[in-house]
Every structure is written in structure tokens, then in C-alpha cells.
Amino acid sequence: MNCWHCDQPAQAVCRFCGRAVCKSHAQTMNYIVSVYPSESKKVLKSLVVADTVYCGVCKPQPEPLETPYLD
Numbered sequence: 001m002n003c004w005h006c007d008q009p010a011q012a013v014c015r016f017c018g019r020a021v022c023k024s025h026a027q028t029m030n031y032i033v034s035v036y037p038s039e040s041k042k043v044l045k046s047l048v049v050a051d052t053v054y055c056g057v058c059k060p061q062p063e064p065l066e067t068p069y070l071d
């Protein structure tokens with residue numbers, strides 16, 4: 001598989017969308033594995049993996065999106 005940006009051999013795959021990227025085009029971003037309430041239940045805690053590979057193209061949202069009800 002080749003890099004999405006430059007068509008050179010890819011060295012990583014975006015954690016978020018699956019696009020392949022080479023070393024020079026790969027970026028990193030925190031990836032939230034799961035979100036759960038803390039013991040006090042007043043705040044949500046997140047289990048985060050730092051520096052996961054990100055392609056720089058797709059747009060991971062910082063929070064879950066509401067899904068509008070479809071008729």
C-alpha cells in the first residue's frame with residue numbers, strides 16, 4: 001500500500017480512518033479507547049493512547065456525535 005499523500009511506500013496506517021501514510025506524512029494524535037464515569041460520577045474519564053498514527057486527512061471528532069433520528 002502507498003502513502004495517501006505522496007504515493008511512496010507507506011509505513012503506517014491511520015488509526016482513525018485506515019488511510020496508509022509514509023513516515024514523513026504520518027502525524028500523531030491521542031486516541032480515546034474508551035470513556036467511563038469516575039467514582040464521583042461527576043466527570044468522565046477517558047482511557048487514552050497517546051501518539052497513535054493519524055493521516056492528517058480525516059477528522060476525528062473530540063466527542064461522540066449525536067446521531068439524528070432518521071425517518
Ligand SMILES: [Zn+2]
Pocket residue numbers: 003004005006007008021022023024025
Ligand atoms: Zn507520504
Ligand SMILES: [Zn+2]
Pocket residue numbers: 014015016017018019054055056057058059
Ligand atoms: Zn485518517
